[in-house]
Amino acid sequence: MKVRSITFFCQPGYPPNRLLLEHVGIAARHARSLLENEGIEVQSCRLATPPFPRFLQPETRTNAVARLAVETHAEGFEYLSFGPALPSNLADYHAIPGLIATSGNVFFSGKLTTDQAEVSLPAVKACAEVIADLAMVEPGGFANLRFCALANVPPFAPFFPAAYGEPDTPSFAFAIEGADLAVEAFGSAGSLLQARQNLLERIQKAVERLVNAGEKIAQIYRYPFKGLDFTLAPYPEQSRSIAVALESLGLNAFGDSGSLAACAFLTDTLDQARYPRVGFNGLMLPVLEDSGLAARAMDGSVSVRDLLLFSSVCGTGLDVIPIPGDSGPDEIYPVLLDLAALSLRLKKPLTARLMPIPGKVAGDLTEFNFEFFQNTRVLPLRSKALKGLLAGNENIAIGSRYENSGAQAG
Secondary structure, three states: OEEEEEEEEOOOOOOOOHHHHHHHHHHHHHHHHHHHHOOOOEOOEEEEOOOHHHOOOHHHHHHHHHHHHHHHHHOOOOEEEEEEEOOOOOHHHHHHHHHHOOOOOEEEEEEOEOOOOEEEHHHHHHHHHHHHHHOOOOHHHHHHHHEEEEEOOOOOOOOOOOOOOOOOOOEEEEEEEOHHHHHHHHHOOOOHHHHHHHHHHHHHHHHHHHHHHHHHHHHHHOOOEEEEEOOOOOOOOHHHOHHHHHHOOOOOOEOEOOHHHHHHHHHHHHHHOOOOEOOOOOEOOEHHHOHHHHHHHHHOOOOHHHHHHHHOOOEOEEEEEEEEOOOOHHHHHHHHHHHHHHHHHOOOOEEEEEEEEOOOOOOOEOOOOOOOOOOOEOOOOOOOOOOHHHHOOOEEEOOOHHHHHOOOOO
């Protein structure tokens, strides 16, 4: 287990508040030192702002993004998230490809849903257009690594690109890379009950050290500690693959029938752990970042629809999925629409980070040269353009089933 990110949330302003950035940078470095002294490896320190339309004027955004990327990096933050474009102004979505092109360490997102629990059809279309446009910004479609579509995602989730804050007192949270805990816990178990107990014991042991460090930083700097996102993020090697962990429960191949039950078992186990929570706290299934998932995409065991289905019980959504390079906005839009509706109906945060690969068709191999990616085959999107009412420009309210109908579970 390691900390994927110490994520600070603050409003840097533009021109940037140098004193504020210096102070949060000191706090982040102190947090890193405390965790490493506890034997916990920290992969990165990151900064997330409130939604960029709320503090960056359109006429200064390009310069502001470039300058803030430099200023925050100077204070020790490897990556900077400017938060989401909002459904109230579609022009902000279309500015994102140009802003991402200004720096290799900036991230953006776009909301699919409104604060009134509505799916915004225009915003869904805008996000689909951003994904298609970003495919051409960097070689191999790599720029889509730094954008995701958000459905029902609140502030202060520490994982990028979903991270954004609010314009109040700076705060911070920890994003955990812990797929290895599940690999160890499940691989050594003689029963499902033991597998659950093994994982809970490993999580609770880690939580004590993580929370103590967070609370100490909060006390010293007076910055609220929002908590942990103990989503079991993977890394592209077998010992840190969430697919390998789930297959050790008895699946022949992740993606086969039984996979949804395995996902539900794991996330139900996570729900039983006790710690201050923020963000997703579920199961992350990023195809390109998990060697086991990449292998199952390679042999055809798992599809885009499978991954969306599994998100109904466990996950963060559709993450770093390579799709054909000719996937246009009309084909991407229905996939995002499904994800947005699922997030509201189940009242859970979901994201989509789809990666059209220019020049590639379904079944072709990806060719990324990136430490955090495992190459695999491009997955077919199996999506066609919608028409009629679903292709309109409305905001559609979709509430939680149990809240709206009074239905009882059972």
